[in-house]
Amino acid sequence: MAASxxxxxxxxxxxxxxxxxxxxxxxxxxxxxxxxxxxxxxxxTKIDEKECDAKYDALKKIHTDFYRNKYPRMHDTSATGNTAEDCNRVMSTENIEEMNELNKSYWTRLKETMGSSKQ
Structure with a gap:
């Protein structure tokens, strides 16, 4: 039954x-x-069928938006008032890397520029 x-x-x-x-x-x-x-x-593969079925059902519900459809939201914003598009933009890898770069201290940035000029 693992095959199915x-x-x-x-x-x-x-x-x-x-x-x-x-x-x-x-x-x-x-x-x-x-x-x-x-x-x-x-x-x-040998599997625990009961646990496997439970994981599959949970993932299937997430994928099909089961609870989103069962409990529709009144507004398409988050607790902060941001839309889903805003949240996706903020959580993108590029934005996170940019924020990490901005949060570096002056000395860390200076060391990085000095280290790259030695190469």
Whole structure:
């Protein structure tokens, strides 16, 4: 029965889009790695069927927006008043790298420029 569960997981992760703005932090990329790890022998992997089914059902509900549809929101903003697009923009890898660069101390930036000029 591991074969059918493996195929179900493969179909699910194929449907799940990878967000290119979140390199290394994307849920879809993490799920792909996790399925590859958990089913290391493919269809012949020994698994706990009950636990596997529970994980699949939970991921399927996230993917199909089960709870978002069951409990619709009155407003499309967060607690801060930002829209989903604003939150996605703020959480992009490029923005996080830019913020980390801005938060470096003067001495850290100076050391980095001095270190790069030695090369």
């Amino acid at each position: 569960r493996y195929r179900k997981f493969l179909r699910l992760i194929e449907e799940w889009p990878v967000d290119p703005s979140k390199r290394g932090r994307d849920l879809a990329a993490h799920l792909r790695k996790r399925v590859a790890k958990d089913f290391s022998k493919g269809e012949s």
